[in-house]
Amino acid sequence: MKEFLIRLLxxxxxxxxxxxHKETLRNLLNLGAITSHNNKFYLNNGFVCGKLDISSNGTGFLMPFDKRFKQDILIENKNLNNSHYRDIILAKLLPLNKKRQSAKVVLTLKPANETSVVYTKHFGRAILGVNLKTGLSIALKATQKSLKALPIGTLLKINNLNNEITEVIGNINDPFSDEKISLAIYNKNDKFSEASEFEAKAWGDSVDASMYPNRADLRELEFCTIDPIDAKDFDDAIYFDEKNLEIYVAIADVSEYVSSYGAIDKEAKTRGFSIYFPHIAIPMLPRSLSENICSLKPDVARLAFCFKIKLNKNLDVVGEELFEAIITSKKRFNYDEIDEILEDKRASEIFWIKPLFELTSNLRAKRLKNAFDFRTEELRMSLDDEGKLLATRFESDSNSHRLVEDCMLLANKAAAKLIDGRGVFRNHGTPDIRKIENLLQDLASLGFDFVYESDLANLIRKIQAQADAMGNREEIDKLIIKAQKKAEYSAQNLGHFGLGFDRYTHFTSPIRRYSDLTLHRLLKAKMKNDKKLFNYLLLNIESTCASLSELEREADKVAYDFMDRKFARWAKERIGQRFKAYVSENQNMLVAKLDDEIKGARIYLNSYSAELLQKLIIEITDADIASGEIFAKVVKKIDV
Incomplete structure (x- = not known):
């Protein structure tokens, strides 16, 4: 939608x-917001499109897509026309009688969400709903008698068009409601339609190899899977032929089971991605597929879409062969087990693992001459039996992670080569100059003396080298990543800056990413030389890719929202207590990250200023479970 509206300018x-977008075009024509000139449609003067923000006092601010507007546009509450936070809207500019441009909403072009989540609260003698995202109170389309029959704090899902209650979710005071809250806020669903479940279960539990005589039978090869210890679905398996320097990357052949435009496919496209909570995954596909017939479980035959990648002694790729196969994984490893094997702390019946790690380590060193190695840590959260926060830890990439990653990169890169022109690409653009300049200012406050240079890749490597010398590489890498653009899906190849690849895509996770499933279908059509099917699959591919980029961000937001609320519940029980933290943001507001026994929680600090990464002792003053926000005051700085 955003791209369409920008192009109208x-x-x-x-x-x-x-x-x-044709229905949107008709609506804009009927409202007189666009005109046709020389066979092109243009947005008329006086109209502006953008995304709506709403402050806690109910005032709206339109963030225009038109770059000619240097600041957001004020929309008074009376002119919001029932539009909601983060909606994409069409607004009409009002006469400029103040210094700040104002407007009124004409039409909501794309609702951010069809529904909102509120909790009930007393306001005088009336009971209203308080929106969890905005904190705004609204009158619900229900009698006060029926609302008073509910416990205060009852969580309700409401229709944004008319404020009607569509579902009772739970209670804000119940930790077991958090999963439902996070899913409901972003309109996600943990249940599949009856038609999808029926379709999925119809495939049964086992693969009959005799039904697939044209597939390469690789069941004798020593494939294995390597995943997190709590993984339920297994997208990928690998095998290494050390003698011939051939790496096999076998990926679950989901497209064999999920046909285009069927019931499962329709839901998978709407979901876009699996969502991961600390205690459970909300899969993109029904579990009878994602955790059963599609999953590359050990000791059972499974259908796979497989790359065989041949290398020479200089580690150059000299052959890439893609084919449909049947495999049997001989072993299911978790990352910790592989690390123990690589450190000679554990014996393994799969003898090719250590030789493959040696090869991929050399491949990685070769690749990083033109790419970046970001030392990132992923926050993991553990919950107790009451649904409360028990512990946190940071999980960093280990040798086992790197082994798997380098194999997957080979397959993803090989898949990208097979798609000409339009398809599904994973692009990562060069950072904006403004963001790099802001990064250099932040780094200057930390003792890094660098000036902007046009070779950004070289500049980033210099910064990382100094961070290594100063012993704060992980923290500096976080700042560098923040200064970069987000990777996105696109129908056109634009390259991948971070990986240093001219062409890249996502091929290796069709169980949990719709992008990969779409790519598999395109590749199969290409292998069959079926141009009609290939072009059919490309219908609306631009909007599909744009939607996937948005759905990916939403999946991340759902997971972060859940964790923020768990942190807020933890902090609510510890008001007045003191903890160690460090400053993670200091531009628009001061934000710290908890760095004590519990790590990673975002803490908002008022009436204080400090440099980035400054270590602090903070005292928790308040926590809002509804918004997932924690507030604190600074007790003292910690000198390193």
Whole structure:
């Protein structure tokens, strides 16, 4: 939607407008917001499109897509026209009678969410709903008598168009409601339709190899899977032929079971990605597929889409062969087990693991001459039997992670080579100059003396080298990552800056990413030389890729929202207590990250200023479970 509206500023011909946007075009024409000139449609003067923000006092601020507006546009509460936080809207500019431009909402073009989540609260003698995301109170479409029959704090899902209650979720005071809250806020669903479940279960539990005589039978090869210890679905398996320097990357052949435009496919496209909570995964596909017939479980035959990648002694790729196969994984490893094997702390019946690690380590060193090695840590959270926060830990990439990653990169890169022109690509753009300049200012406050240079890759490597010398590489890498653009899906190849690849895509996780499933279908059509099917699969591919980029961000937001609320519940029980933290943001507001026995919680600090990464002792003053926000005051700085 955003791309479509931006293109209207410079003119858009009718043939360039996808079927998804034709209804929006008709609505804009009926409102007199666009006109046609020389066979192109243009947004008229006086109208502006953008994303809506709403402050806690109910005032709206439109963030325009039109770059000519240097600041957001004020929209008074009376002019919001029932639009909601993060909606994409069409607004009409009002006469400029103050220094700040104002407008009124004409139409909601794309609701951020069809529903909102509120909890009930007393306001005088009335009971209203308080929106969890905005904190705004609203009158619900229900009688006060029925609302008073509910316990205060009852969580309700409401229709954004009319404020009708569609579902009772739980209670804000119940920790077991947190999963449902996070899913409901972003309109995600943990249940599949009856049609999807029926379709999925129809495939049964086992693969009959005799039904697939044209597939390469690789069941005798020593494939194994390597995943987190609590993984339920296994997308990928690997095998290394040390004698011939051939790496096999076998990926679950989901497209064999999920046909285009079927019931499962429709839901998978809407979901886009699996969502991961600390205690449970919300899969993109029904569990009878994701955790059963599609999953590359050990000791059972499974269908796979497989790359065989041949290397020479200089570690150059000299052959890439893609084919449909049947495999049997001989072993299911977790990352810790592989690390123990690589450190000679554990014996393994799979003898090729250590030789493969030696090869991928050399491949990695070769690749990193033109790419980056970011030392990131992923926050993991453990919960107790009451659904409360028990512990946190940071999980960093180990040798086992690197082994798997380098194999997957080979397969993803090989898949990208097979797609010409349009397809599904994973792009990562060069950082904006402004963000790099802001990064250099932040680094200057930490004792890093660098000036902007056009070779950004070289500049980043210099910064990382100094961070290594100063012993704060992980923290500096976080700042560098924050200064970069987000990787996105696109129908056109634009390269991947972070990986240093001219062409890249996602091929290796079709169980949990719709992008990979779509790519598998395109590759199969190409292998069969079926141009008609290939072009059919490309219909609306631009809007599909744009939607996937948005759905990916939403999946992350759901997981972060859940963790923020768990942190807030923990902090609510510890008001007045003191903890160690460090400053993670200091631009618009001061934000610290907890760095004590419990780590990673975001803490908002008022009336204080400090440099980035400054270590602090903070005292928790308040916590809002609804918004997942924690507030604290600074007790003292910690000198390192």
């Amino acid at each position: 410079d003119g858009l011909s009718e043939k360039e407008i996808s079927s998804d």
